[in-house]
Amino acid sequence: MNISVIRYNAGNIQSVSFALERLGVNFTITDDPETIRKSDKVLFPGVGEASSTMKYLRERKLDQLIRELKQPVFGICLGMQLLCRHSEENNTECLGIFDEEVKRFQAGPQFKVPHMGWNQLALSNGWLDPALDNQNVYFVHSYYVPVNPHTSAITEYIVPFSAALKKDNFYAVQFHPEKSAEAGERVLKSFLNL
């Protein structure tokens, strides 16, 4: 299998690469449109700020490329948020695969923002390994995607939100599988084994 990890200014490309290496997967980190188009699967990692990242993607026409991909695409963390329509983070127009508004968590006396740490998954529809139901995975984020018809796992923090999404050939998770120990490896395998 031929896997591309999209090279851009995301903060966790190294960590995602190492996680794939630990699984013994061969992959290419690339921003070459032809290589990405021809690969069997595409990973779209992400750590950073939405508007500057979208600007970076637009300048390199990677936004259009990602929208047009037909093979399974896997968005991680900010990668998932960017697959949505719009983000409250600096009022950013995103890629629009998922017709959702990415919202900011409202901090309260019991709730710190960012949502940082290990929290449980409640699976709701089926591309993630069923063994992941109720398992803890690692989150770090201040913005979230509300629960919607494409939600495939829910986590609760302040509100129930989308921990994972799926629509057509687009798959995404809000947490960091590359940092989520054995559970994270199962998540990556769930995508790689599609």
Add this chain to the structure above:
Amino acid sequence: MLTKRIIPCLDIKDGRTVKGVNFVNIRDAGDPVELASAYARQGADELVFLDISATNEKRKTLAALVKDIARHINIPFTVGGGISSVDDVGPLLEAGADKVSINSSAVRRPELLDELANAFGTQCIVLAIDARKINNQWVVHTHGGKTSTDKKLFSWAKEGQERGAGEILFTSMDHDGTKSGFAIDPLEKLHNFLSIPVIASGGAGVMEHFTQAFVLGKADAALAASIFHFGEIAIPDLKKYLLNQGIITR
């Protein structure tokens, strides 16, 4: 439900862990990668690596070490020690560190927190604060606790949050090394005062101390070094104990 985090802290000097002398099932306790992997396997939720190398020259190898750690462990980790600029942080995050911890350099130049948050996002900036109670005030200290400053714990933590710290790592120097428990009162006050997570540090001796930090101190995470390194408390046992106390961990 967001779980409470248990965080072993490893001191690194010239690329080797110090203090790690009595860890079970490990070949070379001085090898940060091996020690870190062992903790990850045991169920540690995060790790902190604190570089206490004496000179910047020796710190230059840190990014290579971070890369080696990131290659081998599958849980998040923070790197700290001697970080004083945006240029110091970039290579560490690129090498696979999830967060960096800033201490003395932020006290010296608080704008550093704004610069780091703008460059990398608040989620990867941990403001480490060492403080000691003097005349009923929690006074911030720097340089491993050697130098006292005119900053006070609560106002400095709040300023740190406003400038862009994503998390506060509070070490009570009065409790550190005493094994008499964490500093509960200031932890609870920090919790009430801040909207970012707080890591309790300094004073862990027995499992009950973690319950106190989480329940009474409302800490989001608890950090300890020697009790883990010397095998006095095993992380799986600690997590089982906490569960029995009604505290959810991973």
